[in-house]
Every structure is written in structure tokens, then in C-alpha cells.
Amino acid sequence: MTGIGSQQAVVSARGISHRLSGRKILDDISLSFGAGEVVGLIGPGGSGKTQLIRCLVTLTWPWKGGIELFGKTVSVLRRRHLKECRSRIGLQFQNFALFDYLDVWNNVAFPLLHARAMSREQADAPVRLALERVGLAGTESKFPSELSGGMRRRVAIARVMAATPAVAVFDDPVAGLDPVNSAKIMALLKDYAATSESLVVVATHDLERLLPITSRVVAIFGGKMLYDGATGALMTQAPEEVRRFVAAALSGEADPDLEAGGAA
């Protein structure tokens, strides 16, 4: 079940567990993602997807276990090397995390200017291309407060795409969007994943659009990884609980038996 992509691992977790406010949020998760994989991260609300992402990209240090980025154990890396590793990762935060005081161009350019040390001239073409890709050409000088929620989400996605990172993580890219915009964004991610050689990780509840674009699915339930394997084998190999969740999500029904929450 595990081991897909383990040949050229770019992100690995070795037995990570994490606690917040005294509660176990992640419980002994081990996985290894390789370049070129498109991974769907699924699970009920509050199951630990965002916290797992935060650990994988080293925004949070798990209280137990270790993370490796590009084959290096991050806990022993010097600050400069850790910064280099992080500069190769792009994360679209669930809450967008745009800078209110910067216009759209500067929000999208931020990783290029700061993590990649590009000049404004060098950053201009990739920024405009990414904005065009997400359908926001012409909004360069607008501020986040002048944009709708859906537009802000697309700016956050453009910020990841502009930097063409080795690891691109999209956390809940379509939450709260209407079906038309949701479809547009998932199509955009599909196109990005198909044309990129990076590792792409997408966490979303829109399983209907997620599953066709992924090669691999990781299911997190109550902080535990219940499935890590090929998307095609999900409905035959995953545990009953996961299959029930997927079936309910695909039929548009909530599963009343599902309990979200930590791994306490």
C-alpha cells in the first residue's frame, strides 16, 4: 500500500505524531512522496489534513518522528539549508494568507522576490503568466480587500504556480466556492499537475473533481492514516470507513456516522 514514489522521495514523514492543546492530532504517520506524483489528501473536516501539511512543509515541528525534504532530515539542517529547502516548496494556505498591505502583483511575486531572490523585472513574466492562468490578468494593482473570496483564493493559487516549486501544496483550494468556480479551479489544478514535474498535493472535500486528477490518495481519519495507495485501488483496497466516506462525498451526501476530530 505504501511505497509509491519512494524511489525519489522529495517529502517523507517518518512516524510523525503531533499534539495540540494536549490532544493527539496526528498519530504515527509515515509516508513518502516522489517528484511527479499528484496526491489527493482526503478525510473529514478536522481529521488532520492541514496539520499534516504543516508538518510536511516544516511550518510546524511534529512532537514525535521526523520529516525529510529532498532526502535531508530537516531537524538537523542548518538554518540556511532549511531555508533553501523551504524555498522549493509552495503552499496555498487554507485561509489564503495574502498580505493585505500588498497588491496582487506583490502578493504573487512574494516568493520569487524573497525566497528566490529574483529582481522585480525577472519576477514580472512568471507573475503575469500565473495571474493569466488563474483568470486574473489585469488585477495586478488591486489589493486583497478589493477582491471577492474566490478571487483571493485564485491569487493564493497563482502565488504557488508562479514560483513553479518542486513541491506544490494546495490546501482546500475550492472551499466555499460556487460550483462553477470550483470546477474552474480544479480544472486549473488538473492542468498544472499534468504539465508540471513537481510533486503536487491537493487537500479538498471536492472528491468528485479531485480523484480523477490524482494518482495517489492519502486518507486521514481522526489523525490516523487509514489509506495510502493508488487512486484506482481506493474503492477496493481502502478500509470500509474510508470507502463509506468517499462514496458519501461522491454522492453529495454527508455521512452521519462520521465523527471528525483528533486521534485522542
Ligand SMILES: Nc1ncnc2c1ncn2[C@@H]1O[C@H](COP(=O)(O)OP(=O)(O)OP(=O)(O)O)[C@@H](O)[C@H]1O
Ligand atoms: N491551533 C490549534 N490548537 C488546537 N487544536 C487545533 C489547532 N489547529 C487545529 N487543531 C485541531 O487539530 C485537528 C486537525 O485540524 P486540521 O485543521 O488539520 O483539520 P483538517 O483535516 O484540515 O480539516 P478541514 O477539512 O476542515 O480543513 C482538529 O481537531 C482541530 O480542532
Ligand SMILES: [Mg+2]
Ligand atoms: Mg484543513
